Amino acid sequence: MIPGPLFLYTVSEALHRRHWVGLKIALGHLMLEACFVAVVLVGLREWLASAAFHAVVNWVGGLGLIIMGALILMQVRRLSLARHAEVSFRWGPWVGGACFSLASPGFLIWWATIGASVVLQGLLAGLAGLALVLLGHALADLAWHWFVAFSVERGKASCSDRTYRVLMTGLAFWLIVLGAGLPFRP
Numbered sequence: 001m002i003p004g005p006l007f008l009y010t011v012s013e014a015l016h017r018r019h020w021v022g023l024k025i026a027l028g029h030l031m032l033e034a035c036f037v038a039v040v041l042v043g044l045r046e047w048l049a050s051a052a053f054h055a056v057v058n059w060v061g062g063l064g065l066i067i068m069g070a071l072i073l074m075q076v077r078r079l080s081l082a083r084h085a086e087v088s089f090r091w092g093p094w095v096g097g098a099c100f101s102l103a104s105p106g107f108l109i110w111w112a113t114i115g116a117s118v119v120l121q122g123l124l125a126g127l128a129g130l131a132l133v134l135l136g137h138a139l140a141d142l143a144w145h146w147f148v149a150f151s152v153e154r155g156k157a158s159c160s161d162r163t164y165r166v167l168m169t170g171l172a173f174w175l176i177v178l179g180a181g182l183p184f185r186p
Helices: 003-015 019-040 051-078 092-102 103-123 124-156 159-183
Strands: none
Touching: 003 019, 003 051, 003 092, 003 124, 003 159, 019 092, 019 103, 019 159, 051 103, 051 159, 092 103, 103 124
16 A cells, blocks of 8 residues: 555556556556565575665665656646556556566565565465465455556546646655655665
8 A cells, every 4th residue: 555656557547447457457466476475485585584685675666766756747747637648558557567566665675574474474374374364465455456446537537637737746756755765764
């Protein structure tokens, strides 16, 4: 639920497609998460939790958020709810769900800490415990991204282009602020 690249991508896609795009984005996100679950299960949790890995994620992720915010600010005057986006992610929502997840430093940090811990705790209860943890997590991701897309699709009729531009400007500045502060997190 971190307001980062994946959330912004979900909102952007929902403005120009049907609400079912949220489920496709979530499935792409879940495919990437399956890779991280595999990394945790084969014992690379220590690598994910290392200070060096966190430093690289923080700096690269911070720079990515700043660039994404700046790109949105450069395009904000041309944004309109009445027409399709001029620049689209050409590989579709499934790949977009994975790519924009990977672009989010919060995603990597979550899997290096909380996610890895939750997976290992589920495994302590056996394969059934692991399956229940993963199923619950997957259902939560699917529900969240569908809800966001559904809300955006239904709400865009009552949103003017001016309101949309103000909202996107606010989100762009928020991404820049998050990006600027990320490299300095412990």
